[in-house]
Amino acid sequence: GPRIVALLNQKGGVGKTTTTVNLGAALAVSGLRTLLVDMDPQSNLSLHFGVETDEGRPSTGSLFSQPPSKVEDCIVKGRDNLSFIPADTELALVEGELAGRDGVQTVLRDALTKVAKKFDVILLDCPPGLGVLSVNALTAAHEVFVPMQAQYLALRGLEKLLGTVQLVAAGLNPNLVASGVILCMHETLSSHGKAVVDEIRGHLEQFRGADVPWRDCRLLAPPIRRNIKLAEAPSFGKTIFDYDSKCPGAEDYRRLAESVLSMWRER
């Protein structure tokens, strides 16, 4: 079956969506049949494909309706090897009114089993926060990548995040692992940044061999450098490879995809 990866970080604006889109696009170019799933009611993901949120169309939100829409009807073709399921504002109801509903945490997992055969990798773009939508992604996923900035406040959030991964792994999804941290919006010249990167590395090192879901979590290389092209691309409805395939942002996501693929080949 496909590898299913949740891009998770409760802190906002750290690069989850930008990474889901551009790592996904790079994996698709390397030949993997890739599905991106937007679990964020802000529905930013589809903007990177020039697709407007359409409240009428089946989306991740309508997977939670009674009756739910069929997941096959939700899939939109983006590029060769690259499809996505858009979100819409209806998804916000899941965190609000539906949060208490019995069985709400496994809706995404069950929906994805129906299309698993068609894909080699499925990336789940999480909203900020650790609510019902993020739990749905963690319950459906095999592994977690954590996009984060090498900044002090981001480091503080990492411990809390790993605690939530552990909670889901202890209950709803015993095979869940956190396999990678992805540094986003990286300022290579900053000594503060270097200090935080060392802290992250040290934090991950101390858990090698421990009985925690992040015992094999690696700091994936390279860091994705801050590059304004990555912020511009969605305003043109494009992934970074269609917008400016030679810029540093494209370079970094291409090399990140290679690191992810070689990590997967070892395991």
Next chain:
Amino acid sequence: GPRIVALLNQKGGVGKTTTTVNLGAALAVSGLRTLLVDMDPQSNLSLHFGVETDEGRPSTGSLFSQPPSKVEDCIVKGRDNLSFIPADTELALVEGELAGRDGVQTVLRDALTKVAKKFDVILLDCPPGLGVLSVNALTAAHEVFVPMQAQYLALRGLEKLLGTVQLVAAGLNPNLVASGVILCMHETLSSHGKAVVDEIRGHLEQFRGADVPWRDCRLLAPPIRRNIKLAEAPSFGKTIFDYDSKCPGAEDYRRLAESVLSMWRER
């Protein structure tokens, strides 16, 4: 009574906390008795004062307990004229289990009436998202400032945000106005940024005189430039004025406070 201002943006990582702390600190220095209230379970605000989250201490979270703690017990002294109410993880229950409880939206407003006499301005640091905690802030506030980045995805979120402000103004808080947009992490040399700033300005212009809560919303000057010192300060438990009072970040927040004060003198 005091001016009560919600710092709101459902998008994460746009500078809400950094602005609450440093705009607040600048207002305190100019002589206003200032209270900062952390409405985010990530409880980043108190880190800027070198204060660790303490699950035992009264906090914004315990204002929602049954029985609630007394708001006077929650207040921590930060600097001259500058106090704050810290958050803790208990606050996360409000968006989860307590979200459906009757009367939950007005808890903060009612608590703040008890300490109103002691302050000239109260700034409410909102979490990302537009859930029960943000609604509490909007119900307690007189006005809303919107910290945002001059980036395409941020612009898309602005319309949705203003819609929520309108919803609360129509129901729970008829006097609520959105009075200012604050540009954060601003890249002054970016042409993409300039285009987005023009778009924001045009968006606000078209609502002058209209019957909406943002008819007098202005783009506050100056934009807060991207400055790594602002990211470093909380790792030393300091506001920007204690960390590096001459850096561009301190300069910009000082001038922003002057703009806010002169806006308030006109009205």
